[in-house]
Structures are given as C-alpha cells and as structure tokens.
Amino acid sequence: MPQNGSPRTEGGRDSNTSSSPTPTNLTPTTTKKQDQGPNDNRGHGSGGGGGNGGGTNWPVTQYWIKRYRIEVAASSSSVLSTLTTFPLDSVKTRMQTYRYDGFRDCVRHTYQAEKLRGFFRGVTAPMASITLVRTVSFSLYQRSKYIYSDWVKTNFGFDVMGHVSARGSYPNLWSVATFGAAGATAGSCITVIACPFELTKLSAQVSVLMADKKNCPRPESHAIAASYQNKGTLKTLGNIVKHRGFGGLYTGFRLHLMRDTLGTGTYFMTYESSKQLLTTIGGDNANSNNPLAVVVAGGLCGIVSWALIYPVDSAKSIYQRNSLMYSKGEKVKPVKIEFFKRNMYRGLGVSMGRSCAVNAVFFSSFEFLKKRIKAMDDQ
Numbered sequence: 001m002p003q004n005g006s007p008r009t010e011g012g013r014d015s016n017t018s019s020s021p022t023p024t025n026l027t028p029t030t031t032k033k034q035d036q037g038p039n040d041n042r043g044h045g046s047g048g049g050g051g052n053g054g055g056t057n058w059p060v061t062q063y064w065i066k067r068y069r070i071e072v073a074a075s076s077s078s079v080l081s082t083l084t085t086f087p088l089d090s091v092k093t094r095m096q097t098y099r100y101d102g103f104r105d106c107v108r109h110t111y112q113a114e115k116l117r118g119f120f121r122g123v124t125a126p127m128a129s130i131t132l133v134r135t136v137s138f139s140l141y142q143r144s145k146y147i148y149s150d151w152v153k154t155n156f157g158f159d160v161m162g163h164v165s166a167r168g169s170y171p172n173l174w175s176v177a178t179f180g181a182a183g184a185t186a187g188s189c190i191t192v193i194a195c196p197f198e199l200t201k202l203s204a205q206v207s208v209l210m211a212d213k214k215n216c217p218r219p220e221s222h223a224i225a226a227s228y229q230n231k232g233t234l235k236t237l238g239n240i241v242k243h244r245g246f247g248g249l250y251t252g253f254r255l256h257l258m259r260d261t262l263g264t265g266t267y268f269m270t271y272e273s274s275k276q277l278l279t280t281i282g283g284d285n286a287n288s289n290n291p292l293a294v295v296v297a298g299g300l301c302g303i304v305s306w307a308l309i310y311p312v313d314s315a316k317s318i319y320q321r322n323s324l325m326y327s328k329g330e331k332v333k334p335v336k337i338e339f340f341k342r343n344m345y346r347g348l349g350v351s352m353g354r355s356c357a358v359n360a361v362f363f364s365s366f367e368f369l370k371k372r373i374k375a376m377d378d379q
Contacts, residue, residue, distance in 0.1 A: 077365035087119035088354035095347030129197030144182035187264025298363030302355030
C-alpha cells in the first residue's frame with residue numbers, strides 16, 4: 001500500500017531531497033554559511049552551505065546524512081513502523097484470503113497452529129521492501145510535488161507551495177490536486193519495486209494455510225502449494241520463479257498498480273491536507289510540525305486510503321494466492337473487484353487499525369528524525 005514524500009516542509013520547500021543535483025564537490029569544505037530565503041534552497045544538497053555541499057566542518061558521513069535527511073528519516077521510520085505493526089498485517093492478509101469468524105478467531109487459530117512466530121512469518125521481505133519502497137516513494141513524491149506545483153504556478157498563476165506554507169491557510173482545490181497527483185505518480189512508479197516483495201510476503205504469510213489440502217482448488221495443486229511452506233524470503237522467491245518463471249514475480253501486477261496509484265495519491269493528499277488544516281485550526285505556524293497534527297494526520301491518511309482501495313487489495317491478494325497454486329502456463333481465473341460485496345471487505349477493520357497505527361508511528365518518527373537531522377546544522 002500506499003505507501004510516500006516529504007510532508008509539508010520549512011517554507012514549503014525542503015532543501016534536502018533526492019531531486020537535488022549532485023554537487024560538484026562531494027567533500028564538505030569550510031565556507032561561510034549563506035542566508036537563504038524559504039524558497040531559495042530547493043535543489044541544493046546541504047541545508048546551509050549552498051549548492052556545492054559546503055558550509056560546515058562535519059565529517060563526510062554527517063554531511064551525507066544531512067544531504068539525504070528525507071531518505072534517512074523515511075527508511076529508519078519505515079523499519080520501526082513495519083516491525084511494530086507487522087502482526088496486524090499478517091492477520092489482515094489471512095482474513096482476506098481465508099475464512100475466519102472475525103479477528104479474534106484468526107488470532108487464535110494462528111497462535112494455535114504456528115505460535116508467536118506465525119504472526120511474524122514473512123517479515124523479512126516487507127522489512128526490506130517497505131523500507132526501500134517508502135524511501136523511493138518519498139523521493140519521487142517530493143520531486144513530483146514541486147514539478148506539479150511549478151506547473152500550476154506557470155499556467156494558472158497560483159503558488160501552491162507558497163499557499164500551503166502561509167500561516168492560517170486552508171487546503172484548496174489546487175493544493176489537494178497537486179498532492180494527489182504527486183502521490184499517484186510516486187505510487188505508480190514504486191509498483192515495479194514493490195510487487196515481487198509483496199508477493200513473497202503474502203506467500204510466506206499464508207504458506208501454512210495453502211499447504212492444507214482442504215484449501216487447494218484441485219488435488220494437483222497441493223504439491224505446489226506445500227512447496228512454499230517454511231521457506232525464507234530468498235527461497236520463496238526462488239520457488240516462485242521455479243513454478244511460474246521470472247514473470248511470476250509480477251503476478252497480479254495490474255491490480256497492484258491500480259491499488260498503489262489510487263492509494264498513494266489518496267494517502268499523500270489526505271496527510272498533507274489534514275496536517276495543514278489541523279495546524280491552522282491549532283493556530284500554529286505552518287512549519288511548526290505540531291506533534292498532535294502529525295499523529296492525527298498520519299493515522300487519518302492510512303484509514304482513508306485503505307477504506308478506498310481495500311476491495312482492490314483484496315482482489316490482488318486472492319488472485320496472487322490462487323496463482324501460487326498453479327504452474328507457469330496454467331490459466332488462473334481472474335478475480336473481480338467488487339466494491340459492494342461483503343467478502344471483499346474481510347479484515348477491513350484490522351487493516352484500517354493497522355494502517356492508522358503504522359502511519360501514526362511512521363510520520364511521528366519521520367518528522368522527529370527529519371527535524372533532528374536538520375538541527376545538526378546548528379550543532
């Protein structure tokens with residue numbers, strides 16, 4: 001899922017994004033720090049030393065952390081949020097792909113059959129993939145946000161980022177559309193990276209259930225389904241390639257693309273707009289990053305995006321699970337996206353709760369780390 005860019009940053013710009021050009025001098029040098037206006041620092045690597053990466057006496061490591069603080073904060077926060085909420089994700093996937101009498105029934109059966117380990121089965125793949133996907137997604141979102149904002153300013157004369165950064169401002173059509181378009185762009189791009197990892201995660205999460213003969217659609221599927229049981233991430237990837245070829249790693253790609261494009265667009269649109277609204281209502285400065293506003297906006301963006309795309313995600317999960325029980329060349333029956341059918345919403349409550357928790361943790365950590373790294377400039 002949706003998975004994201006830099007939230008509203010100082011003066012509407014963040015001086016340290018992946019869209020920054022590579023400095024000509026990669027080694028930090030000692031120069032006089034230059035004063036920069038709020039909109040003068042986009043595209044410069046260092047937060048305070050101009051475009052050539054100078055301005056401090058930091059060691060090289062600290063310089064690069066400062067330069068890529070968006071990526072560092074996103075990757076670190078992703079590891080924390082993924083690890084703390086993974087059991088909920090595991091329960092969500094099981095409820096989507098198999099029938100249980102509610103959340104507690106799924107938890108009870110999982111613990112009885114697989115103990116505590118069952119809730120963390122397949123955690124390695126998402127720990128790596130979600131960290132990579134979030135980091136890339138945030139970089140793409142940040143770049144896209146300013147591209148679309150500049151396009152709107154050039155063609156319609158409205159400064160989206162200036163409006164968002166102004167004290168007392170509220171979301172409007174231009175800001176919502178800009179953040180939504182930037183999020184959708186990032187989401188559509190990261191699907192190429194995320195699809196193989198997410199398929200591997202799903203395989204690990206439901207491998208024990210797939211191996212049960214009563215869950216196999218036909219007798220000959222059992223041997224294939226059982227081959228996924230109790231395998232690590234790399235062996236699971238190898239098993240998918242063995243049975244379905246390299247193209248099998250992108251099973252369900254179209255559904256995944258639809259989910260991530262819609263979901264990530266809604267995700268960022270909701271986060272940025274909610275944070276702006278809550279900051280204005282609270283009477284805070286636009287760049288203050290009020291902790292309560294960050295937590296609430298982070299949780300809200302997860303709930304709203306999942307509520308919208310959940311039937312798409314359910315169809316993707318069911319189709320991918322079914323495909324894992326077939327060999328390459330064998331036709332797998334398509335799964336329809338049915339927005340008003342009850343079985344497509346199994347596990348929605350768990351998913352929304354998980355998404356609310358993971359994004360509240362993620363954005364709280366992200367904003368805190370980004371602020372701390374930026375403060376290194378003054379230490």
